[in-house]
Amino acid sequence: MNAPTFQELNAGDSLRFFLEGSFDRQVPVERELESLFQSLEKNAGSWMPTAIAGKRQRKYSRSSLWKALDEGRKGKSTSIELFRSDSALVSSLSLYLGLTTHQPSLNLNLQVQPLSYFNGHECCRMFVDMVRDWVVKYPSPFAMAHSAADDQLSGAPHFGRDDEATLRDGFDRVYELFWLNVFGPKLVESVGRERMLSTPAHLVEELPNGSVLVVLWPTAAEFASEEARGVQARAHVHLRPDLDFDTVLRTLKERSAALAPVEPRFHPDVAPFLSRLPDEFAISERQRKIAELNAFRPPVPEEWLPVGLPADVENPERVLESYGDLSEGLVAALHTKVPSILDATPESLTDLDAYFWRENFPERYKRELIDEHTAPALGAYLGGMLVRRLGGTWVPRQKLEESQVRVGQRVWMPFLRARRYMQSRESLLEYSLTQFFKEAERYRP
DSSP states (O other), X not given: XXXXXXXXXXXXXXXXXXXXXXXXXXXXXXXXXXXXXXXXXXXXXXXXXXXEESSSOEEOXXXXXXXXXXXXXXXXXXXXXXXXXXXSOEEEEEEEEEXXXXXXXXXXXXXEEOGGGGGSHHHHHHHHHHHHHHHHHSOXXXXXXXXXXXXXXXXXTTTTOOHHHHHHHSSOSOOOOOSEEEEOHHHHHHHOHHHHHTOOSSEEEEOTTSOEEEEOSSOGGGTTSHHHHHHHHHHHHHHOTTSOHHXXXXXXXXXXXHHSOOOOOOOTTTHHHHTTSGGGSOHHHHHHHHHHHHHOOOOOOOOEESSOOOOOOSOHHHHHHHHHHHHHHHHHHHTTTSGGGGTOSHHHHHHHHHHHXXXXXXXXXXXXXXXXXXXXXXXXXXXXXXXXXXXXXXXXXXXXXXXXXXETTEEEXXXXXXXHHTTXXXXXXXXXXXXXXXXXXXXXX
């Protein structure tokens, strides 16, 4: 089992918890962190991390924790990641310790996926109990837990400020309310303790260290429901009387609409390619992108002729050999990044489409490299695919872009297609390799 990658954690919405706290540096680290892991083990339930990622991976245990923290030490800090990655639940808990004696810090960043796991009242109660234990033991100016997707839409952590102001001021006022909020004593006093404690929410609790815990709704996964958004708006306006309720509620409902699931209905000729793209976007943008891709209609391929031009090269065999060299060069360059390119199947073309789009290849790399090397090699590979998979026949020409592959009653121009394809990121969609092959396949005898 490996630690979940960013792509895995970004596969769907998750519950995200964030805390920047402090701890007692005068106490041995193992004893000071006892409360943290004791509460984690008691309350995590099904998402409990099972492994530790450090200099080497270890099965979760207390002794393994201390070894990993010791190995991860760099100067006056150390960090580890605890994780679980299985078919049902993915969790990642990053722990950072600043070990300076002047201002020791303990930062936690937790993600549990899928968010739907937190539809249950009991697992949410256990999560709240765990957070309560943590923030009492490791005081924080502010801590929160919320949908990762909605957190992105909220504008956190900047809330319209520049980097300098965000770093300087932190969460110095109630910019936003989340499913779970812990307000430190300074923020409580700035709002007014009486006002804070009278927040209209599911749970409002004063903690022993002067912080206040506010949980808006019984379950985290229902944050976007109409009722939960109403509670969120009322609580926010209660703590920030300068805000307008209707405006706050309208903004929250717009965020809910942006996160509402959109069923993919991609154009069938490019569906294998387009289905790869939504996961490349932030979770908060994904549904809007699916809607945009649903509306996308690629132009019908024009890189073909009803009657082919005759071969005009003196030595066709040598020219075809040069096409093979170009194709092999592409395979050699990309086989580690696009392993299926070795198979030369229609799926290989879709994998190439996804790779070039993900890398924004046409706009990241030098135009000279693309025009003189990548596009010709890609054209040769694409033409070779028509020959091998569709029974096509090469018709070589002195001018590379005029070179053709005859498939049935049409001749196709793969080098021309490759040049158009490599013009921009948008052109990767409009002139995809996937669509070109599907169109040519219709004319296979």
